[in-house]
Amino acid sequence: MSLTVAIPKGRLGNQTIDMFKSAGIGETIDEDSRKLIFEDKKNDIVFMLLKNSDVITYVENGVADIGISGKDMVMEKNADIYELYKMNIGRCKMSVAGIKGKRIFKDDTILNVATKFPEIAKKYFSVKGQKIKIIKLNGSIELAPILGLSDVIVDLVETGNTLKANGLEIFDDMYDINAMIISNKISYKFKREKIKETIEIIRAEDEKNDKNN
Ligand SMILES: Nc1ncnc2c1ncn2[C@@H]1O[C@H](COP(=O)(O)OP(=O)(O)OP(=O)(O)O)[C@@H](O)[C@H]1O
Numbered sequence: 468m469s470l471t472v473a474i475p476k477g478r479l480g481n482q483t484i485d486m487f488k489s490a491g492i493g494e495t496i497d498e499d500s501r502k503l504i505f506e507d508k509k510n511d512i513v514f515m516l517l518k519n520s521d522v523i524t525y526v527e528n529g530v531a532d533i534g535i536s537g538k539d540m541v542m543e544k545n546a547d548i549y550e551l552y553k554m555n556i557g558r559c560k561m562s563v564a565g566i567k568g569k570r571i572f573k574d575d576t577i578l579n580v581a582t583k584f585p586e587i588a589k590k591y592f593s594v595k596g597q598k599i600k601i602i603k604l605n606g607s608i609e610l611a612p613i614l615g616l617s618d619v620i621v622d623l624v625e626t627g628n629t630l631k632a633n634g635l636e637i638f639d640d641m642y643d644i645n646a647m648i649i650s651n652k653i654s655y656k657f658k659r660e661k662i663k664e665t666i667e668i669i670r671a672e673d674e675k676n677d678k679n680n
């Protein structure tokens with residue numbers, strides 16, 4: 468049976484597809500076409516291109532044997548999967564941020580938190596004993612404090628350019644984030660050799676790219 472691989476469309480997917488291609492795998496993948504599924508007959512792998520936040524769902528349900536997902540999504544979905552390899556791509560931080568110079572402390576009152584990651588934010592603030600209200604957004608999170616929708620945001624920060632350009636700053640660093648190769652648990656039992664072989668190929672490309680950067 469072929470190995471099925473879930474690739475997120477967008478920044479992580481583009482880099483991963485390049486890695487596969489330079490190892491001679493997935494040469495049939497055409498990111499410019501509207502097709503979402505590509506078969507590499509030579510290597511007996513089927514690639515599916517998914518929305519980033521859906522990769523975990525496909526892997527957890529076994530429709531994809533393995534997938535590439537940001538650690539942020541792995542934490543947010545708390546899925547029953549294996550994390551097999553931590554990649555050097557997709558490196559950023561998850562942070563609490565808000566309007567520069569206006570760090571808010573609200574001991575007994577509720578802090579309004581805008582984020583794409585409600586579960587991560589809830590756990591983080593609950594450990595700190597801070598009561599919060601989540602405002603779930605899907606993008607442009609940095610707008611929320613500027614427009615008065617929230618007190619703070621919980622979001623990813625890489626260069627810090629988006630925060631800076633919008634007059635925000637980091638209040639607290641929460642977690643280091645990177646891309647992960649994840650696997651369905653049953654697939655790992657029955658396709659272990661093929662999965663390991665594929666991860667070794669990606670690992671070699673990932674390490675090679677990391678050295679060159
Ligand atoms: N600025 C960034 N720098 C580095 N890695 C990032 C950055 N933003 C996101 N990532 C990582 O890349 C993954 C994919 O991000 P991308 O922006 O392509 O997806 P998305 O559009 O947020 O997808 P979705 O809306 O489905 O969640 C994230 O889950 C995260 O792990």
Ligand SMILES: O=P(O)(O)OC[C@H]1O[C@H](OP(=O)(O)OP(=O)(O)O)[C@H](O)[C@@H]1O
Binds near residue numbers: 606623627629
């Ligand atoms: O620190 P920086 O290098 O500026 O990167 C951080 C930005 O990148 C991500 O957004 P993305 O580009 O995915 O846009 P969206 O989530 O707003 O759609 C993240 O949500 C931040 O907004």
